[in-house]
Amino acid sequence: MRALKRASQWLFVLLATTMLAACATGPQVRTDYDPSADFGQYRTWSFYSPIAMEESGYSTWISDRIKDNVRKEMEARGYRYVEASPDLQVNFQGVVQDRTEVFSMPRSGVQYFYNYRRNAYVGVPVWYDDTHVSRYREGTLTVDLVDARRNRMVWTGDAIARVVKKTPEQKMAEVDQAINAIFLQYPHRAATP
Template sequence: MNAMRFDFRHVAVLLVALLLTACATGPRVRTDYDPSADFSRYRTWGFYKPIAMEESGYSSWISDRIKDDVRREMEARGYRYVESDPDLQVNFQGIVREKTDVWSVPRTDYQYFYSYRRRAYFAMPFWYDDTQVHQYTEGTLTVDLVDAERNRMVWTGAAIGRVTKRTPHERLAEVDKAIASIFAQYPYRAGSTVPVATD
């Protein structure tokens, strides 16, 4: 049997599945959009081909879960899924990076001196900054909405958090939370250009 070829993209998918547990309130979410896009034109959607997370040539249970979550979020906003010629195409990607935090903590210490005049030891305080370095892994899960006719991205959302060890069931729950957090910031419904309130 041939040994399995190491594929960084597959590892990245699994690592991103561990992410987004930095705080109790969930991941940090950032969004951006094309101000020239007419969102009232979009009523149908499909998945971009190939999906960036599956460029290695195969899917995983993580990418399948993301697809299910995306389908739920898009349908909740009135978009209809179609296999061919959709108005919008949804693409998603996971990226893992090593990060370093560096900060200073003020400290106080004492040096002791002997006074021959007083025939005793006395303490002299001094202050200094203690530099702390912490390395960690950060994962980013990005969802892009692409105008299919122009092949142009019109909206993007990213959930960012630290990668931590989780069980497979916990990883899937974190993926669900990440996709929900991203789409909570998407302000449009199908066929409408009027933004709705977001969290």
């Protein structure tokens, strides 16, 4: 019985380590695109107006950091920034939501019962599920590329991660990592003239 209990404890430690390793690798990234879009025609870009994250009418240091990162990523792919008549417009939005995660862990133990006829205790193995509830905040940073001529989104990428209290410097590093992770999934380069 002790071996079984020790094995279940090691299983829990292994599961917890795996979950922490998955969290430490960065945000989860999801992308989607318009299959009718011709990415070979896009050469120039600008920011969408108004940017979804700045709908309130003002910018923040986070939105400025995102803009700087988007600019670097677009230029690295050969796109040229222009104010008037761009081929693509980049929009972005950040959303934070409360989440609840519920999971069960199989557990085992031994229940002892007193047997009056034998005048002794008897151990009976017991199996049950140990349910854990975790409440946390999840942030999603979305970057959209919009065909400016048609005003139609042609590509989108989301970076999703848990939100925890951090210093402004740590937040900047997370923004950098999220934008980089999103654009790592963008397979296109600017069209050559």
